[in-house]
Structures are given as structure tokens and as C-alpha cells.
Amino acid sequence: MANPKVTKAVIAAAGFGTRFLPQTKAMPKEMLPLVDKPVIQYIVEQLVEAGIQDIIIVSGYSKRPIEDHFDVPSEELLQNLRAGGPKKAHFIKEMQDLADMANFVYVRQKGPYGNATPIMNAAHLIGNEPFIYAFADDVTMADPNMYQQLIAAYEVYGGSVVPCIRAKTDADYDRYGIMAGETVNKRVIKARGIVEKPGRAKAPSDFAAIGGYLLTGDVFGYIEEALDTLPKDQEFYVTDSLLQPMIQDGKEIYGLEIDYDARYDTGNPSDYVKAVVDLALRRPDIAPELKEYLLTRLQS
16 A cells, blocks of 8 residues: 655744844744745745645744745735836746745644644644655755655655764764664664764764654654653653654654755854855856855955
8 A cells, every 4th residue: 555645744933043133033034035035935845846735834923924925926016026027027927936836824833842843733734644844944955855855765665754964073973863773775774763962982873863854644643642741841852752752662764864965054144154155156147256256255
């Protein structure tokens, strides 16, 4: 029997973006521009490319601009574009296509602090279906994209799939959760545990779990118990509260080494600037002038 098709995604977008204050005082960090698109649009475009049809964005205070961005263009904007003549005509279709990319649902985040809370908030909209859980500020450039790779692995192995990169430095082993388990092939490990930030000496493998997951509907059966047993003042995390109990109960969870060109944590100012530069250098209309400028600055 074929695995159920993955057509839904949850995007966590409730963070305050304090590392970008004062810019993010009134504008969501997910709306910071990477050249001419906000960060979250890159995530949405990749999800749609992977076959996702329904996207649930779990947001919080001051996130209304995200909803406006994926809404149909206002008549005022359309009038302005029409008045611009042929030069601006293409924007009309682009704005409409943006609104039509997927079915968007917006949910306000409520509950304990931690990255498992958006899953809890979206549970009633997912049912028992598999879904992608993405973070709105993690951008991975790959071909096929990261979500396509996760879905391809799910279609082969079933079960939940955790994206991984290879830990190489001591800092990697101190930063990421490391997958423990049985090697399926050179890019896949069947998990028997995830050890949080173990350090190189105690790491069970070099499969470092990164942001974003493909989760089966099994995960929802673990939320209530996890909340009931969550110690006071402890954060509600996917790995500790949901994935570990699933593994202990024999649920199949796989770590997949993602093949990628670049990864950016755009919630980090340094990574954000790198993303802007790198994505601009991918643009044939911008790259030549930008390269010349950067060379001039580096030589001065």
C-alpha cells in the first residue's frame, strides 16, 4: 500500500526577531527581503514546488504583513501597476500568482515556548496526514529542494524524515542534535535516538539534525502526554517531547542527509547578509554590477 501523499505544511513564524531590532519592531523578521522577495516566500515557493497545496502559517503578534503578502493584490496597487504601462504589466500576473500558489491558513500561536507548539496549534487542520514542518527563517538552496528530498525519502521508506547535514567541526557537534541509529545507505540512517549537542567525543554518528521535518500523523498522539509531563519552565521541543518518545515506541523515523548548495539561518544577521549577497549573485540582471562593486570594495 502506497504511503499517503504529502500535501500539507506548517510554517513556524511566530518569533520576534530580536536580533534584528529595531527593524523588526514593526515588521516580521520573515518579511525581511532577500533581494526582492521576503524570506518566507522562498520557503513557500519550495514547498509548492514539492507538491504542497495547503500551507498553515503559525504566527503571532505583528505578523499581519505575512497575511497581506500572500493575499490578492489590492485594487490600489493594481491601478498603480496598470498606470505604469507595459513596464509594470508583468507585476500584475506575478502578484496574482503569489496569492494563488497555495491555500493559506493562518493560526495564532498559543502555548508553551518551544518549536513543538506550532505543531500543536495546527493539529486540528492536519488530521492524521503526513506533513512538512518548516521554519520560516531557514533557507536551504538545493536542486531538488530540501522538501522534495524529504518527500522522496518518505515515499521510499515511510515514517517521519529528519533532514540532516554531516557534522564536520567541533562546533557542529556542540550545536546540533546528532542522530543515533542504523545505517540504511550512505545518506539515510534509521533512528534509534537523537542526542542533543553531545560534543564530538560522545556523538553516535555525524548525522546532524537541522531545521524542518517531514512528520507522519503519529506525532499528534504524543502532544497531550508530552504537555502533561513537561516539567515547569522547560521548553516544548520537537526532538525531546515528540520524536524521542516516537522512537522509543518503535515508530519509524529516518535521518536523511540533504544534498544542498547553501543553507542560511536568516534570523542571524551575518547569515542574512550572506543570503542577500549570494542570492543577488544568482541573478543575471544584478550579478555583473554587484561582482564589480564587491571586487572594488575588497581591493580598497
